[in-house]
Amino acid sequence: METSLARIKKDIGTIQKFTSTPGQGCTRFSYSIEDKKAKNYLIDEMISLGMDVKIDGVGNLRGTYKGQCENLPIILVGSHMDTVKHGGSFDGITGVIAALEVIRVLKENNINTKHTIGLIGFAEEEGSNFGATTLGSKVITGKIASSELKNIKNFEGKSYYEVLEESGLNPENIDKERLDKKDILGMLELHIEQSIVLDKNNLSIGIVKGIAGTRTYGVEIIGESNHAGATPMNMRKDALIAASEIISHVNDIVKENGLSTTVATVGKIECHPNVSNVIAEKVGFTIDIRDLDDYAMDRVLKEVINYSNRISDKYELKCNIRQITSFKGTKTCEKINNIIEDIVKSRGYSYCKMLSGAVHDSAVMAEITDVGMIFVPSKDGKSHVPEEYTSFEDIKRGSDVLLETLLKLDKI
Ligand SMILES: [Zn+2]
Structure with missing residues (x-):
């Protein structure tokens, strides 16, 4: 049982066209028309897998693939949908596509997991609209209240609340759409490394031990x-x-x-x-x-x-x-990291354990659940630029590890 390189390639190829700066890298800000088009593509794919799909009040794409026991906590898998201005085609979206592909493989192999699988495509991770990062995950974990959205302003002085309303979302829903600690078993995120360690050392997989904290x-x-x-x-x-x-x-x-x-x-x-x-x-x-x-x-x-x-x-x-x-610095879950390491070793993939210098939604999620992060190499360590590239073979390897990790986590 494995993920399909052809499907991953098709998904990334389709979504990279949803950019407001064609020929000059990928620019897909949350709440833009390109963001809507990318989400519509994913929603169609998710519905064809029999998933329940919604976009929550802050613009996070959320889908569920029902497991056998609906009273068990869900396993979340995904990453973010948005990009920086003139960014690349792999940052964020690779993890969302990998999550979608994992669910496709479950469906085509008639695998009915015990836990429901939740796919998440976070909004506004990069801070492109409001100058603050990981807002989508901060809102659904309760770090930002819906009332605070009126005080967060974009570069034109428009509040986050207004931007959400203008794009057809209902920020009032947020308070009841929060993710609760007790409803989640764990969160898995596949992401490009955005640095040179894996590429320089010819390694396929990075197991993220922790996400660096920042003092600015x-x-x-x-x-x-x-x-x-x-x-x-x-x-x-x-x-x-x-x-x-x-x-x-x-x-x-x-x-x-x-x-x-x-x-x-x-x-x-x-x-x-x-x-x-x-x-x-x-x-x-x-x-x-x-x-x-x-x-x-x-x-x-x-x-x-x-x-x-x-x-x-x-x-x-x-x-x-x-x-x-x-x-503050965030540690990922050691138990999940050990599962990932066993899988990577048994597959014979070259790997290392590493820190993430860049911030991720998983760091926010770690406050309410156990998280595991899988890095795949970034060519020449480049990210947030049009040249950002990760080979599809590497994405497939990472997606296969993601799939197996999810299945092992489901059996716990
Ligand atoms: Zn990212």
Whole structure:
């Protein structure tokens, strides 16, 4: 019993055409016309398998394939439907298609699982509309109340609530459509790796041990603007000099205070007035720290704060530090990981256990249920770009592992 490469290829080929930027990568934002078309295609496929299908109040695609015992908790399988702007054809949707394919295989082999299988295509994972990630899963796990949707605004200032209503959804339904802990046995997500580890080491499968948490902070150094020619070097309050000292020390801070898995990035910097012949008055930059281990992230963060204050004092500058986001690291379920590992070993697939540096809906789901994540390789480690690619052979291998994992989980 195995998944079909031809069907997976056809599904991905069909859905990648639903893009608002043809020829320039895949752009399929939640609540767009392309999103609706992709969902309609999947809904037709799901109905042909005898599944019950609905789109919930926040736009998550939800289907159920009935098991023998309706009073048992369901096994969820899926990923997200949306993309970033000019993204690729594999991020997210590969996991939704793999879930669909797994159910097709169950149907064609007349396998009646004990548990009902729930297929889920999460909405708004990427943060493309509202600048915040994993909103679809946060809403259905109760992390965001329906009343809060009126306060979340898109880039045009329209509220999430209004966007949902305009796209024909009913956000009022959300409160009764929540997923309850007791109704779910576990969640399985297949996803492309979005990094280079599997491809570089020629591995077929990544078993995700955990999803890194994030601490994102904004650092602002305030000095004094003055004439670049007339101000002596010893009388300056140059914010950019201090900022550059802090930024260039971040690597050492991670080495000295983090673990081998800790990463930190200064990816954004703003300089004011940003004029070639004026001493910088104000420099703001972000620091993004990630790891599975919360203590490691906190140690790095503490030292970044200490060091920023020390350097600012040295130059007699002001330093403000504020938190932008903070997510804790999430461990996946060890029992499910062991099941996946046994399957991968028995099939003779090359694999490794790894962390996910990127956030996923599974991290949100882990708060209410046991989760397992299977990674398949991303060619050259590229993702969120039009060149994003995963071979269909790799997707099939991952889907077969997903199928077998689901069947083993069903027998527990
Ligand atoms: Zn994704």
